[in-house]
Amino acid sequence: MHWFAKQRYLIDYTVAAMLRRRAKNVGLLAVYTTIVFLLASVMLYSNALKQEASVLLKEAPELVVQRMVAGRHDLIPADYLEPLRGIRGVRRLEGRLWGYFYDSTVNANYTFMVPPERDIDPGSIVIGDAIARARGSETGDVLAFRGAGETLYPFRVAEVLPHESAIVAADLVLLSEADFRGFFGIPPGKFTDITLTVANPKEVRTVAEKVVSALPDTRPILREEMQRTYASLFDWREGMVLVLLAGALLAFAILAWEKASGLSADERREIGILKAVGWGTGDVLKMKLWEGGLLSMLAFLLGFTLAYWHVFGTSAALLAPALKGWAVLYPNFELTPAVDGLQLTSLFVITVFPYTASTLVPVWRAAVTHPDVVMR
Amino acid sequence: MLFQPAIIALLLADGLSLLLLVPAGLFAIRILRRWDLQSGSAQQIRLEEHTYLVTTGLALVFIAQILTLLLFVFTTDHLAVQFVGAMCAVGTLNANAWGFSALLLRMGLFLLAGTWLVMNYIDSRAYDYPLIRVKYALVLLIVPLALAAAGAQLAFFTGLDADVITSCCGSLFSAGEPAVTADLAGLPPLPAMGTFYTVLGLTILAGAWYALRGRGALLFAGLSAIAFPVSIAAVIAFISLYVYEHPHHHCPFCLLKSEYGYLGYGLYLPLFTATTLAVGLGITSAFAKAASVRAVLAGVAPRLAWTATLLFTLFMLQAIWFTWRSNLILLGE
Amino acid sequence: MSAIELYAVRKAFNEGRPNEFLAVDGVDLEIEPGRITVLTGPSGSGKTTLLTLIGCLARPTEGRVHLGGESVSGLPERFLTELRRRTFGFVFQQFNLIRGLSVLENVMLPAYPLGPHYSTLHGRAMELLTHLRLGHRAEARVEWLSGGEAQRAAIARALINDPSVVIADEPTANLDSHLSAAFLDIVAELRSQGRTVLLTSHDPLITGAGVVDRVVAMRDGRVV
Numbered sequence: 001m002h003w004f005a006k007q008r009y010l011i012d013y014t015v016a017a018m019l020r021r022r023a024k025n026v027g028l029l030a031v032y033t034t035i036v037f038l039l040a041s042v043m044l045y046s047n048a049l050k051q052e053a054s055v056l057l058k059e060a061p062e063l064v065v066q067r068m069v070a071g072r073h074d075l076i077p078a079d080y081l082e083p084l085r086g087i088r089g090v091r092r093l094e095g096r097l098w099g100y101f102y103d104s105t106v107n108a109n110y111t112f113m114v115p116p117e118r119d120i121d122p123g124s125i126v127i128g129d130a131i132a133r134a135r136g137s138e139t140g141d142v143l144a145f146r147g148a149g150e151t152l153y154p155f156r157v158a159e160v161l162p163h164e165s166a167i168v169a170a171d172l173v174l175l176s177e178a179d180f181r182g183f184f185g186i187p188p189g190k191f192t193d194i195t196l197t198v199a200n201p202k203e204v205r206t207v208a209e210k211v212v213s214a215l216p217d218t219r220p221i222l223r224e225e226m227q228r229t230y231a232s233l234f235d236w237r238e239g240m241v242l243v244l245l246a247g248a249l250l251a252f253a254i255l256a257w258e259k260a261s262g263l264s265a266d267e268r269r270e271i272g273i274l275k276a277v278g279w280g281t282g283d284v285l286k287m288k289l290w291e292g293g294l295l296s297m298l299a300f301l302l303g304f305t306l307a308y309w310h311v312f313g314t315s316a317a318l319l320a321p322a323l324k325g326w327a328v329l330y331p332n333f334e335l336t337p338a339v340d341g342l343q344l345t346s347l348f349v350i351t352v353f354p355y356t357a358s359t360l361v362p363v364w365r366a367a368v369t370h371p372d373v374v375m376r
Numbered sequence: 377m378l379f380q381p382a383i384i385a386l387l388l389a390d391g392l393s394l395l396l397l398v399p400a401g402l403f404a405i406r407i408l409r410r411w412d413l414q415s416g417s418a419q420q421i422r423l424e425e426h427t428y429l430v431t432t433g434l435a436l437v438f439i440a441q442i443l444t445l446l447l448f449v450f451t452t453d454h455l456a457v458q459f460v461g462a463m464c465a466v467g468t469l470n471a472n473a474w475g476f477s478a479l480l481l482r483m484g485l486f487l488l489a490g491t492w493l494v495m496n497y498i499d500s501r502a503y504d505y506p507l508i509r510v511k512y513a514l515v516l517l518i519v520p521l522a523l524a525a526a527g528a529q530l531a532f533f534t535g536l537d538a539d540v541i542t543s544c545c546g547s548l549f550s551a552g553e554p555a556v557t558a559d560l561a562g563l564p565p566l567p568a569m570g571t572f573y574t575v576l577g578l579t580i581l582a583g584a585w586y587a588l589r590g591r592g593a594l595l596f597a598g599l600s601a602i603a604f605p606v607s608i609a610a611v612i613a614f615i616s617l618y619v620y621e622h623p624h625h626h627c628p629f630c631l632l633k634s635e636y637g638y639l640g641y642g643l644y645l646p647l648f649t650a651t652t653l654a655v656g657l658g659i660t661s662a663f664a665k666a667a668s669v670r671a672v673l674a675g676v677a678p679r680l681a682w683t684a685t686l687l688f689t690l691f692m693l694q695a696i697w698f699t700w701r702s703n704l705i706l707l708g709e
Numbered sequence: 710m711s712a713i714e715l716y717a718v719r720k721a722f723n724e725g726r727p728n729e730f731l732a733v734d735g736v737d738l739e740i741e742p743g744r745i746t747v748l749t750g751p752s753g754s755g756k757t758t759l760l761t762l763i764g765c766l767a768r769p770t771e772g773r774v775h776l777g778g779e780s781v782s783g784l785p786e787r788f789l790t791e792l793r794r795r796t797f798g799f800v801f802q803q804f805n806l807i808r809g810l811s812v813l814e815n816v817m818l819p820a821y822p823l824g825p826h827y828s829t830l831h832g833r834a835m836e837l838l839t840h841l842r843l844g845h846r847a848e849a850r851v852e853w854l855s856g857g858e859a860q861r862a863a864i865a866r867a868l869i870n871d872p873s874v875v876i877a878d879e880p881t882a883n884l885d886s887h888l889s890a891a892f893l894d895i896v897a898e899l900r901s902q903g904r905t906v907l908l909t910s911h912d913p914l915i916t917g918a919g920v921v922d923r924v925v926a927m928r929d930g931r932v933v
Contacts, residue, residue, distance in 0.1 A: 002824035003824065004825070005824035005826065005827070006821065006822060007822065007824075007825030009821035009822075010821065012546045013818075013821060016809070016810065016814075017809075017870075020808075020809040042381075043381050048402075055868075077467065088619060092473060139808075228458050231458060232458060238380070238381060239380055239381065239383075239384060242384055243384070261713040266808075269805075270807055273807060274641065275790075275803070276766060276799055276805070277799060277818060277819040277867075278790065278793055278794035278820075278870065279790070279819075279821070279822050280786070280787045280790035280791070280822065281425070281428050281786055281787065281790075281791075282787060283821070283822040285428060285432060289432070337789075342382055342447070342450045342451065342454055343381070345382075345385075345443060345446065345447050345450065346381045346382040346384075346385040346387075346447065347381070348443070349385040349386075349388065349389050349444065349447060350381070350385045352385065352439055353388070353392055357395065357396060357436065360396070360429070360432060360436065361429065364428060364429040364432065367428065368425040369765065370429065370850070371767070371865050372758075372761040372766045372767045373802075374801055375757050375761055375766065375801065375802075375878055376761065413783055416768045416769050416770050416771065416782060416783075417724065417770065418725070421786075424785055424786055425786070432818065500787070500882050503784060503785065503788045504783075504785070505785060632823075634800070695850045
């Protein structure tokens with residue numbers, strides 16, 4: 001096959017030419033790789049976070065019912081459970097007790113919660129590993145928080161939640177129901193909200209409608225809606241970071257243009273020689289496109305591999321502060337590697353296409369060098 | 377407006393494509409007015425040099441179209457979680473009026489750019505640029521189409537509002553809904569299959585005839601142009617049913633998902649490529665008056681025609697295979 | 710064997726600008742195949758430009774160039790390239806070897822766009838180099854070559870696609886008389902292989918050489 005042989009010769013030639021002008025190409029490769037690395041890191045990282053959130057939500061109840069008073073979320077009385085029990089399709093329902101707590105000693109928000117499926121001895125707590133780190137406590141230590149009525153409540157740390165569990169567990173404080181009611185001053189017979197497990201996912205909407213008609217002062221929140229909110233939140237942040245990086249992308253395109261058009265007299269002469277000895281404009285063009293293509297492939301592979309290592313190996317040390325969230329306590333956990341075709345294709349379009357487009361005109365200009373320049 | 381890397385990639389790709397295409401359009405006007413091969417003037421030499429730039433630019437735009445067409449379907453599918461009632465790409469595309477127009481324009485752009493490349497491939501093998509005017513007239517057709525596709529896509533993405541309740545493939549491709557798509561889904565399987573196999577069979581015969589005898593290019597192109605929508609209709613009417621093994625799931629996009637082993641790519645890529653090749657060959661041979669281009673055509677057309685014919689055959693064989701392998705029975709008894 | 714004929718050929722530079730000038734101004738010329746022809750004249754007489762027009766490196770602004778009876782003036786660039794590759798071999802005044810590549814790679818370069826088998830190409834290049842007494846320098850980088858060696862490498866490169874016409878621009882400008890004589894021997898051999906040789910030179914050693922069949926004198930873009 002002449003075609004393949006020809007492409008091989010062109011590649012051979014262009015690789016040799018790139019190696020001869022190492023300084024110029026290494027610089028460009030470094031910038032190109034950095035761009036791919038930055039964009040790929042943002043994408044891989046936010047995708048991993050999304051993944052994490054969706055795994056979490058998968059275990060969440062289909063429906064949460066809150067009581068609203070004058071548009072504000074209020075505690076829900078336990079006797080609201082009764083009318084809900086009668087709705088067809090509801091498999092299980094449960095009153096939950098949970099709330100946010102601001103710890104002024106470390107300026108961070110914790111989530112206090114009474115776990116539904118585990119009993120915790122009064123006077124003791126189970127804490128997330130971020131809190132353990134922030135407060136420097138271990139199992140067996142005593143932590144005191146200022147609760148309702150400005151009273152100091154001392155708790156014994158019974159357990160620190162394992163490190164690898166997801167993002168949301170990091171700022172968690174689990175305690176017994178009695179302690180919770182005492183600490184937040186919530187009278188018996190009231191809950192923070194009520195969760196409903198619905199057997200058939202197609203009936204969730206119908207169930208939600210029935211909840212509103214049975215208890216007009218409540219608001220049902222669907223798990224589906226939470227998923228949507230999470231997804232768009234992470235997408236939005238990722239998008240913002242990418243737009244911020246657009247400036248870098250533009251600078252890169254300009255650099256690519258400049259590098260490609262900055263043909264040295266030496267290079268121009270070389271192309272003139274090639275054309276004089278029998279290469280056509282198309283041949284030179286193909287050779288130059290191979291140059292760009294090889295550079296792109298190399299930069300893409302290098303940048304992506306580095307980003308993969310950065311996100312999943314170092315837990316995105318450089319990006320975490322920008323993307324993770326408001327909480328001061330950054331959970332320090334290993335992300336589950338996740339790469340999909342959509343990300344790869346997007347990344348490819350965002351990086352390689354601008355590079356190729358911006359080198360097109362300079363490359364063409366080089367290719368149409370007149371062969372008779374070498375005779376002048 | 378939703379901020380998503382894939383959406384940013386799509387908008388960026390469109391912007392860059394237009395940046396390449398609009399100057400190409402202006403250049404096309406210059407070619408149509410000033411082209412004179414007999415002249416050795418500096419202007420003519422410059423025009424010839426510029427044809428290399430435009431050709432490379434259009435090839436780049438075409439490659440970008442392949443990627444963005446996939447990315448577009450991927451993205452709309454991925455966005456489905458954000459819309460109430462959407463389960464796949466169809467739901468997202470229906471979230472506002474621009475979704476399906478953007479998709480159709482994008483497909484049109486893909487076919488036209490491909491046709492241009494086929495024509496260019498043949499033209500550049502003849503020594504006297506026999507198709508230059510037709511080629512650049514076609515560029516003048518591609519540019520507004522690309523503008524429209526970019527505009528529709530921008531309108532679609534900026535108009536996306538995550539609270540919209542949309543209808544998904546269940547309702548869009550179910551019989552009984554007042555829509556063209558529903559009519560397609562409502563086609564009785566037997567006539568749908570009959571039409572599909574007849575049209576595709578005739579197309580394959582015409583392709584083989586053209587490849588062997590070098591005649592009937594227009595017939596082949598015309599049949600291919602009919603076979604393309606008929607095949608898509610067939611996917612909606614019965615092929616998808618056999619794949620999903622569900623008598624009411626008609627969606628042509630769900631085929632692209634991992635749940636169904638990415639079967640859609642194996643169906644759509646051959647179909648799109650074959651149609652592009654066949655239509656490109658037909659249009660080229662319709663304008664091939666000069667002896668030079670006739671000679672070139674005689675040399676390269678059989679290979680291209682065979683490729684297109686084989687790809688159509690591949691599509692048809694897959695349809696037969698899915699039907700045969702499926703547990704679903706639509707006909708008989 | 711293709712004859713080269715020129716009819717009323719003109720070549721203008723900087724067309725339409727105030728500094729427009731005619732480098733070649735109405736040349737009619739026939740170059741017989743299988744012969745050695747020398748274009749001579751002072752610098753600026755248009756002989757090198759004429760060489761680029763004959764060798765299909767550039768297209769004439771007006772007039773026609775015929776090759777083997779067919780007009781090549783109206784051909785698009787890519788067919789001109791194909792023709793150039795098949796018909797002409799060039800030896801430039803500065804030799805124009807590409808630095809950083811080996812002698813062998815430089816010699817093989819003109820054949821790359823044709824995509825020949827590597828072993829065939831390599832064999833042919835080595836044969837040419839050996840014949841020109843450069844076989845032992847094949848792997849050397851071209852910047853290490855002496856003037857005479859560089860010219861022989863350039864000749865090997867010109868011959869790699871087996872052209873019927875060899876064109877050399879001021880071939881002896883950078884050589885001493887001993888090497889110039891050696892060059893003339895090679896030229897004589899090229900003719901004996903049936904090739905047409907076209908040279909430009911104002912070196913009396915060339916214009917007066919016995920092997921030269923014809924000397925065409927030029928001045929101000931015209932044949933005199």
